[in-house]
Amino acid sequence: MAAARDLKAKETADADVDAVELAKRHLVQPWPFAGSVGTEARALIGEGEGIYITDASGKRLIDGPAGMWCINVGHRREELAKVMYDQAMALSYNTPWYTMNAPSAELAMRIAGHAPGDLSHVFFTTGGSSAVETALRFMQFYNNVRGRPEKKLILSRGDAYHGSTYLSASLNGRPRDRHWMDGADELVVKLSSPDPFRRPQGMSIEAFTDFLVDQFRDTVARIGADRIGAFVGEPVQASGGVVVPPDGYLKRIREICRDHGILYISDEVVTGFGRLGHVFASGEMFGIDPDMITFAKGVTSGYFPLGGVIISERILQELRRSNHPDALFGHGLTYTSHPIGCAVALKNLNILEESVLAHTREVAPYFQAQLKTLEELPLVGEVRGMGLMGCVECVADRESKDPLKLDKDVGKRIDAHCHELGLLVRPLINMCVMSPPLIISREQIDDMVAILREGISRTMDDLRKEGVWQG
Incomplete structure (x- = not known):
């Protein structure tokens, strides 16, 4: 022995x-x-x-x-490994271009049930970067269909991290991420980091919150809401150093976005699926109902690459009511709605919900x-x-x-x-x-x-x- x-x-x-x-x-x-x-x-x-x-x-x-x-x-977790095996033996893959699988439909329903507001439809991706990229491309498509081709600028913040694909990486607010890398800088407007620890010396938290909100409002006024398509923000900035924004800040930003027709995209790639004690933190912890939520990572607890975007019913209704019913959202991934990933995510969600x-x-x-x-x-x-x-x-x-x-x-x-x-x-x-x-x-x-x-x-x-x- x-x-x-x-x-x-x-x-x-x-x-x-x-x-x-x-x-x-x-x-x-x-x-x-x-x-x-x-x-x-x-x-x-x-x-x-x-x-x-x-x-x-x-x-x-x-x-x-x-x-x-x-x-x-x-x-x-043996139960997650078993689900992977069982699903692979039943159906290892199907093309999402003209077929579908049952686990993805059930998972979309389950996820929508946890999302705040009217977020009720899910587009599955392969991870966080592709989820953010999808949300941004959907914003562009949405504004094109609605006859607003100039409404494409994206507001992001210092200390942000949103991914490594070209457009998602362009939003990143950590200087070291961009020193030697190109990005779609013409599409992105950067705002200050909402880090209370780094606020100006002598400034109260309340004054710092007002400063951030005023900066956001002034940026919208200066650039013009008719040119700004979306704001993208993590509820808690994870890779920026776990930056927790001051109380009330996100709700006030959400209101400005709603008032000016700017889509609010909440990046919950890190905070989603339990990290803050809830499936999604936007509504439960911060009292906001975004237009879209991106997720990945914890959706399968890392056992299989999967991500996605939850989209507001209102946005989809506006597209369906448009004068361009044949407009095509020309975006998809080989592994969109992957049956094994979705099956694992369903079991993972059961484990999260149970205890x-x-x-x-x-x-x-x-x-x-x-x-x-x-x-x-x-x-x-x-x-x-x-x-x-x-x-x-x-x-x-x-x-x-x-x-x-x-x-x-x-x-x-x-x-x-x-x-x-x-x-x-x-x-x-x-x-x-x-x-x-x-x-x-x-x-x-x-x-x-x-x-x-x-x-x-x-x-x-x-x-x-x-x-x-x-x-």
Whole structure:
């Protein structure tokens, strides 16, 4: 028995070495630097179970980012794997151009039942980027059919992240995403980030909210509502550093959009399917009823690539009543409404509805409170979050809130220490983002926060020794 285990361990180790070498020779990683593109191997993950993953060395780690905001019901859910197998054996694929499948129709109905307002129809895509791209192309189609070909500009915000396809990436508001990349800049108007932590010194939250709303209103007046087709916004800006907007801000923006015929697209690729304790956060958490909602990630808990756009019944009625009944929305994807993805999403939604959503709402306040204790550390400028998503932002000093005086890889330093201690972190320059699987327990939250505290403490010691930071 022992010999068999040793042989299996050796075979696994050999396979891991092979994977690393193969990656260096042949695999182009996402978001690579020019100096290492096509030669890079990243941390190899071998297995996952529950809230944990195992790296190539056999170390068990808490999956702090839940993959990429998506492993909502946890790793190794046998019922999801079985659904994939059963659906593949029944129908592995059908062309969506002139056929359909039953799982997609049922899933569209189930999703519409959770959506706010009159959002009642779903177009399925392959992920978040294609979902946002679809929503924007639908806005363009809608305005063309309604005889408003000039109404195409898109309002987006600083710190936003909406995808990696050409049009969706053009909305991104993080400078590093665009330094070396082209975009449809002629179609996008950028607004300020709604980050209260970065508001002007001495400005109250209420005044900051008024500033954001006034800026939005003034931008519409300056450009002209007849030229603006949509506003796209995440309820909580995820990859921008878990930026939670000030109370009432989104509702006021929604009203301006409604008053000026600007479509409000709520990007719930991250916040949807349980991350904030509800299937969708727009209505339940922020009191808004968008014209469209985009989703992906948690819809299948990352077990199968799937995304989509939920569209308002009002918009579809306006198209059906138009003078151009033959106008074609010339947009679709090979894997639109994929039967396996939709079947997995149906089972995933069952799991969420049965227990996981309620559990998330129960443990989220504890998660936020425990993370908040990290503000005791002098390197930490702010801990913020909502639901089961949180961000620890490190700063050189709390008065200036300046992250630039720190080593720019401070987040990676913290992640490296945490990895050694048993936690995978999502490092974002001077920030550490946490969004664990929604099934996490209070005891596991304690473990996560304790490791993160030690990882930050060790990083502070490193920075002091190197003379980078005095603390």
